[in-house]
Amino acid sequence: MEEHFDIVVVGAGLSGITAAYRVQSMLPTKTFVVLEAREQIGGTWDIFKYPGIRSDSDLTTYGFPWAPWTLERQIASGPEISSYIRDTVRKSGLDDKIRLSHRVLSADWCSQDKRWKLTISTGRTTVLIYANFVMWGSGYYDQWEGLNPIIPGIERFEGVVAHPQFWPEDLDYSGKHVVVIGSGATAVTLLPAMSKDAAHVTMLQRSPSYILTIPEIASEDRVLRKYLPSWMSSRLIRWKYLLLPRLTMELCKYFPGIIRSGMRKLTTALLPAHIPHNPHFEPRYNMGEQRICLAPGGDFFRCLHTPKANIVTDTIKTVTANGIELESGNRIAADIIITATGLKIQLFGGADVKVDGQPIKISEKYAWNGTMLQDVPNASLLIGYTSTSWTLGADVMAQLIIKLMGVMESRGARAITPRLDPEIDIKPAMLLDISATYIKVAVGSTPMAGDKGPWKRRAGYYEDCWKLMFGDLTKELVFE
Template sequence: MEERFDIVIVGAGLAGITAAYRVQTMLPRKRFIILEARERIGGTWDIFKYPGIRSDSDLTTYGFPFAPWTEERQIASGPEIADYIRNTVTKFGIDEKIRLNRRVLTAEWSSREKRWELTVGVNGGEVIIHAGFVMWASGYYDQREGLNPIIPGIERFEGTVVHPQFWPEGLDYAGKRVVVIGSGATAITLLPTMAKTAAHVTMLQRSPSYVLSIPTVAPGDGVLRKYLPGWVSSRVIRWKYLLLPRLVMEVCRLFPGLVKMGMRWITKAKLPVNIPHDPHFEPRYNMGEQRICLAPDGDFFESLHRQNVGVVTGRIEAVTDKGIELESGERLMADIIVTATGLKIQLFGGADVKVDGRSIRINEKYTWNGVMLQDVPNAGMLIGYTSTAWTLGVDIMAKLVVKLIKGMEEREKKVVTPRLDPEMGVRRARLLDINATYVNIAVGSMPLAGDRGPWRRRRGYFEDCWKVGFGDLGEGVVFE
């Protein structure tokens, strides 16, 4: 059985649904389909079920721009976000385009046929789908396997080891001693939630992160919604949440020392007397160089005042049958160890991507405007922002892909391929702009960014909007 579509979107999470909306509204004559490997839509918000899971961005910018988030609370729980996604899909008729339990196994481009051939696993068998263009919206992490860094002796532990990505349904941690390894957004979320019923919860970190308390309901949003028409207030609030983070990042960049001193003062004021600021809340980097962890209404800092909560900064010497021994000699007894150590990065949903019979070596390819791979025709890779709201990034990249497809139509061409001119002297740079451990581990398997032209790493939402709206999208690509 073979089918043919103008566009195939791979993934039915935030990125895939955003891409689908842009295709059906901006390219209404194109026949497209969404292939989702799982039995349900939602991506991250269907996969992760750990206690207290919530957004780590405001929903005004993290939500769909074409379906504004209307609740006053800017930080929402995982189930609330999953409902919001499902409602949006139904509202815009996107659910009619989704096929579940369809995992793309291989994708091969044929220059002779000028199309992609996708081998798709379904119900234990395989089907073939042909596509003129593929939009990869399957995220940037492995949905079937988490990042499991080497923790010496972890196999000797007699208790329960849990990765947040695969949280067991019904795991009972009430009255248990829990050690959460990590200091990122997941650990910051888990600590206050588990502390409500656990006997003791310790956040064990190798190095600290910046944690910023924010109000769940912003003081001015309610006033705007009360006195302005809905279509006006939603736009004003959106611009507020677009500009404010950018302003914060610019201040961090221009005055790193002053910002660090200010954060030190703010954080110390929130800590209990038994938890010192140094070394537990003194990051090794400047604020803005990695994603800032958010604590809605200060819940993380409130939990630190509980008698059953602790923070330990140090390196693991070994895991024993009863807990963890640190290089300092300190021992942490545990019944449950949670490895909140990040994600295993993976592109294209793990599919084997080939061009004319040859598998692509992703780590040798530069990215064109952050959305296409060098020498790979008719394929867009929708990756959101890592330091601000993810959805902002995937939406603007979806628009860029749509504009490229329109460019092919205007030129009466069927193929667009990024080609790097070796005489440009492009130097290598990292694709993702964060220095997180899980990103550092995956550097050798990620595409490259350059230092100039359309090969340069994406710089931010406003720059991307300018590029898509007014930039020369013919630079660095060949239409055939």
């Protein structure tokens, strides 16, 4: 069985659903379908099931722009976000456009036919779908395999080893000694969540992250919702959450010393007497260079005041049958080890992508405006922001690509391909703007950004919106 669509959207998480809605509303005459590899929609929020899972962005900007988040708590739990996504899909009329258990195995572009051939596994059979344009909203990490760094001696451990991405449904940690390896948002979430039932939980980090306490419910949001109509309060609250993170990042950029000093004072005031600020909360980088971990209501720091939670900054020497030996000579007993060590980066949902039979080497390509790949026609990667709300970035890129389709149609073209001018002396840079370890490990799996023109790394939401409204979308593009 073969089908043809004007547009195929890959992925039914936040990025894919955002793209599908924009196609439906901005290109009503186009045929499209959404292909989701999993049995449920939701992407990240269907995959991760670890204790306490929650967003690390406010839901006003992390949610869909056309479906305002209405709950008071901005940092929402995984089940709340999953429910919100399902409700939005239903209300937006996208249900019948989504095909579950449709994993794209390969995507082959034919220049003669000016279309993509997608080979798709449904679990029972393989089907072919042809598309004029493919919008990849499948995220930037491997859904089927986590990042598993080398941990010496881990094979000798006689307890349970679990990765947050593949949380065992039957894992009973009540009364157990747990070690969470990592210092990112996942580890910061797991420590207070698991310490409620475990005998003891230790967060073992090689280097610290910045952890910022925020209120569970912002008082100003509550006042706005109480005294203003919903249409007005939702807009004002959205502008607040659009402006504050950008202001914070700019302050971090221009006043790193002041910000570091301020964070040191804020954090020290929240710590129990037996846990010093240095080395546990003294990161090697300036605030804003990596994603900031959030602690709603200060839950992370509150649990450190109990005898059931602790933080250790050290390097693993080896794992033993019943614990971890550290380079300092100290030892941590463990019944369960959680490897919260990051994600394995993967683009195109793991599909094999070819142009006229030639495999695309992603790491050798530059990204055009952060969304299309050099020499790859009629395809876009909907990658969100890594330092602020992901959905903002995916949404503005989806709108940019749809606008570009309009330009293509007005010119009577059937294909658009980013081409790098060979005369330009361009210097490569990392595409993603954070220095996290899992990003550095993935350099060979991601495209490059440049230092000139539309190949430059995206600067932020406001700059992308300006580009969308007023930018020249024909630079370094070939229309055919």
